[in-house]
Amino acid sequence: MTLRLGTRRSALALAQSGHVADAITRLTGVPVELVPIVSEGDVSRASLAQMGGTGVFATRLREALLAGECDLLVHSLKDLPVAGAPGLVVAGIPPREDARDVVVTLDPGGLGALPTGAVVGTGSPRRIAQLRRRAPRVNAKDLRGNVDSRMQRVRDGELAGIVLAAAGLSRLGLFDPAEDVDGPRPGLGAASDLYLEPLGLAEWPTAAGQGALAVEIREDAPSPVRQAVAALDDAASRLAVTIERAILADIEAGCHAPVGVHAEIDGDEARVRSVVYAIDGSTRVGVDRTESLTGGYSRTTGGGNGAIAADGADPTARAALIGSAIARRLLDRGAAGLVSRESPQ
Incomplete structure (x- = not known):
C-alpha cells in the first residue's frame, strides 16, 4: 500500500507535507506519495480576510479527500477552521514546532531599529493589530504571497520588514529555532542576507495552533490509513x-x-x-x-x-x-x- 497525501503546491506546503510523509514511512514502513492540488487561495490575489480567511486553502483539499483523490491531507493547523468538516477527522497531530512569530528585516537591529513610518507587511489581522499596539511608529500593511516573494520585497526595499511564522521558516530550512541567540540573527540558506528576530510568546502570542500540523483523513478511512496516521499523534501537542x-x-x-x-x-x-x-x-x-x-x-x-x-x-x-x-x-x-x-x- 502507498498512501496518497494531498498538498498545496507552495514550497512551504510541499516541505511540511514531505516531513509528514517521511515521518509516516519512518514510523510505519508505509510509503507515501505527494499529490499536489491547487486551491482558490493559491490563485487569487485578494487578501485572505476578503476571501473569508485562511480556510480557503483547506476547502479544495478537503473536496479532493472526500472525492477519493487522495488518502490524507496535511494542514497548517493555524489555517484550519475551528469547525470540523463533515465526513473528515483530524487523526494525527505531530509534535508541535516553534509557535513564535519572526520579524524579517534587512536591518540587523530588527523591529526595534526600524524608523518611524517604516512599512511592515503581514497577511494576518492579528499580527497587524499587534504591530499597531507594540510598534505604533511603523505602518502595518496587508500582504499576500509565498515566503520567497515576501522576503524579496524586503530585499528590494518595498517593505522594511515582514512577519512570518517561525515554524514555516524552520521547515524551509531558513531558521534554526534551537539557536540560543537573543534578538535578530542572520537567517539560514536563502535567507542568509536577512535578519530574523523571534518574538516572545509572552508579549506576542500567536495564532491558535501555530507551529502545529494537522493530518486529516476521511471518517470511513480503512484501518491501515488510520493506523499510519495515528502513529504521528503527539499527546501534548493535541x-x-x-x-x-x-x-x-x-x-x-x-x-x-x-x-x-x-x-x-x-x-x-x-x-x-x-x-x-x-x-x-x-x-x-x-x-x-x-x-x-x-x-x-x-x-x-x-x-x-x-x-x-x-x-x-x-x-x-x-x-x-x-x-x-x-x-x-x-x-x-x-x-x-x-x-x-x-x-x-
Missing part, C-alpha cells in the same frame, strides 16, 4: 491546540481573527495566554491561566462563572473545557465587541 481552538470556537472568532493564544503543556498542567485585540491596536482583552488537566475543580472566574468540572478520564475533553472556560472569561471582559469589529485594514 492537548495544547485543543485548548487554543476551543477558545476561538467559543468566542466565535475565525482563524483569521485578531486573537493571540498559546497553551503550553507541562506535565499535568496547561499554562494558557490568550489575548483578543482591536484591529487598530488601541484595546486588548487578555486572560492568563494555569489549569490542571487531571481531576480537580478549577475556575477562571469567581462566583461559579467559568467553572471547569473534574473529568480525569479524558484529558482531551478537559482541554476543551479549559478553552471554553477561558473564552467565557474573555467574553465577560468585552472580547465579543472586539471580534465583531474585526477588519483586515
Whole structure:
C-alpha cells in the first residue's frame, strides 16, 4: 500500500507535507506519495480576510479527500477552521514546532531599529493589530504571497520588514529555532542576507495552533490509513491546540481573527495566554491561566462563572473545557465587541 497525501503546491506546503510523509514511512514502513492540488487561495490575489480567511486553502483539499483523490491531507493547523468538516477527522497531530512569530528585516537591529513610518507587511489581522499596539511608529500593511516573494520585497526595499511564522521558516530550512541567540540573527540558506528576530510568546502570542500540523483523513478511512496516521499523534501537542481552538470556537472568532493564544503543556498542567485585540491596536482583552488537566475543580472566574468540572478520564475533553472556560472569561471582559469589529485594514 502507498498512501496518497494531498498538498498545496507552495514550497512551504510541499516541505511540511514531505516531513509528514517521511515521518509516516519512518514510523510505519508505509510509503507515501505527494499529490499536489491547487486551491482558490493559491490563485487569487485578494487578501485572505476578503476571501473569508485562511480556510480557503483547506476547502479544495478537503473536496479532493472526500472525492477519493487522495488518502490524507496535511494542514497548517493555524489555517484550519475551528469547525470540523463533515465526513473528515483530524487523526494525527505531530509534535508541535516553534509557535513564535519572526520579524524579517534587512536591518540587523530588527523591529526595534526600524524608523518611524517604516512599512511592515503581514497577511494576518492579528499580527497587524499587534504591530499597531507594540510598534505604533511603523505602518502595518496587508500582504499576500509565498515566503520567497515576501522576503524579496524586503530585499528590494518595498517593505522594511515582514512577519512570518517561525515554524514555516524552520521547515524551509531558513531558521534554526534551537539557536540560543537573543534578538535578530542572520537567517539560514536563502535567507542568509536577512535578519530574523523571534518574538516572545509572552508579549506576542500567536495564532491558535501555530507551529502545529494537522493530518486529516476521511471518517470511513480503512484501518491501515488510520493506523499510519495515528502513529504521528503527539499527546501534548493535541492537548495544547485543543485548548487554543476551543477558545476561538467559543468566542466565535475565525482563524483569521485578531486573537493571540498559546497553551503550553507541562506535565499535568496547561499554562494558557490568550489575548483578543482591536484591529487598530488601541484595546486588548487578555486572560492568563494555569489549569490542571487531571481531576480537580478549577475556575477562571469567581462566583461559579467559568467553572471547569473534574473529568480525569479524558484529558482531551478537559482541554476543551479549559478553552471554553477561558473564552467565557474573555467574553465577560468585552472580547465579543472586539471580534465583531474585526477588519483586515
